[in-house]
Amino acid sequence: MPTKNLRHRVRSWKGFESRQDRMEKELETIKNILMNRWSPADCPPAGGLLRGIQLLLLEKMKYYTDMLDEYGIPYWLDFGTLLGAVRHKGYIPWDEDVDIAIRREDRDKLMRMVEERQVKCEMIHGPDALVRFEVMSLPGYSLHIDVFGYQAVRNLTPEQACMVDREMYAMNKKQPAFTPAYGKKVLDYLTQQEQAGSGDATVYVRGTESHITGCRHMTVREDVLFPLTTLPFEGFEMKVPARYMEYLTDIYDDFIAWPSYFREATSVARLSSETKRGIANYMQDNNLR
Numbered sequence: 339m340p341t342k343n344l345r346h347r348v349r350s351w352k353g354f355e356s357r358q359d360r361m362e363k364e365l366e367t368i369k370n371i372l373m374n375r376w377s378p379a380d381c382p383p384a385g386g387l388l389r390g391i392q393l394l395l396l397e398k399m400k401y402y403t404d405m406l407d408e409y410g411i412p413y414w415l416d417f418g419t420l421l422g423a424v425r426h427k428g429y430i431p432w433d434e435d436v437d438i439a440i441r442r443e444d445r446d447k448l449m450r451m452v453e454e455r456q457v458k459c460e461m462i463h464g465p466d467a468l469v470r471f472e473v474m475s476l477p478g479y480s481l482h483i484d485v486f487g488y489q490a491v492r493n494l495t496p497e498q499a500c501m502v503d504r505e506m507y508a509m510n511k512k513q514p515a516f517t518p519a520y521g522k523k524v525l526d527y528l529t530q531q532e533q534a535g536s537g538d539a540t541v542y543v544r545g546t547e548s549h550i551t552g553c554r555h556m557t558v559r560e561d562v563l564f565p566l567t568t569l570p571f572e573g574f575e576m577k578v579p580a581r582y583m584e585y586l587t588d589i590y591d592d593f594i595a596w597p598s599y600f601r602e603a604t605s606v607a608r609l610s611s612e613t614k615r616g617i618a619n620y621m622q623d624n625n626l627r
Contacts, residue, residue, distance in 0.1 A: 381431045390617050391481065392429045395436050396572050398473045399483055409451045411444045414566055414577045416486055421586055421593055428572040442487035442546065464518040468548040476613040488542040491528050493535030502531055506543055506556035516549040555588040
């Protein structure tokens with residue numbers, strides 16, 4: 339049996355390259371061409387079932403954001419949905435969910451809206467954690483809109499604000515998944531920091547209701563977030579943070595460039611035939627293409 343090193347040397351000879359080796363080289367060449375000649379903003383929008391999913395989410399997102407406006411709840415597009423608004427003026431071509439955010443201090447208004455309008459939703463990680471609006475439920479598949487709550491921490495000096503960001507990042511990184519106990523620990527910590535504050539700065543903290551992965555900073559300054567402005571998203575004006583470029587850079591670093599990996603819309607491939615038919619019928623009934 340050849341050693342691993344010998345197998346690698348043999349396969350490196352052109353005549354002994356496997357089909358997988360050649361495909362990997364071709365994919366790397368295509369990736370380099372794309373990254374050097376076009377930006378992600380040049381990608382065409384999604385098509386097929388994925389586009390149908392996006393348009394269905396768009397319809398519900400507009401419905402719910404109008405309702406948030408009616409109840410006086412400031413919201414803003416968040417994470418990949420905000421990135422899509424800035425970079426693509428709509429969905430990232432391979433995206434398949436919607437993220438919006440509100441202040442946690444508006445949570446009581448949100449719960450009143452849910453009750454009065456009989457909004458179909460579920461509470462993820464407990465009754466005081468992430469709110470998820472139901473969009474469509476089909477066999478083995480569901481669509482939803484996540485509503486993240488950002489906790490305000492006031493009376494901080496710039497140094498204290500930086501410390502909160504570092505401590506929240508460390509706590510989130512050590513926590514493999516969000517639990518009600520972890521959520522209470524986070525809120526207790528933030529309350530203590532606000533009470534011990536000796537400045538006039540306010541930061542809003544993400545990760546108080548749900549585990550956050552791949553985020554470089556866990557806090558956003560008040561002046562970066564407010565006053566909210568708007569950007570076009572799939573033909574509609576949606577609310578976004580005041581300094582949205584800085585906001586996204588704090589989350590993703592160089593978000594205008596190509597990502598280090600190509601992501602696929604994984605859920606479409608996993609859909610059952612029955613679910614695909616349900617989405618296709620919805621697209622036809624609503625003239626979505």
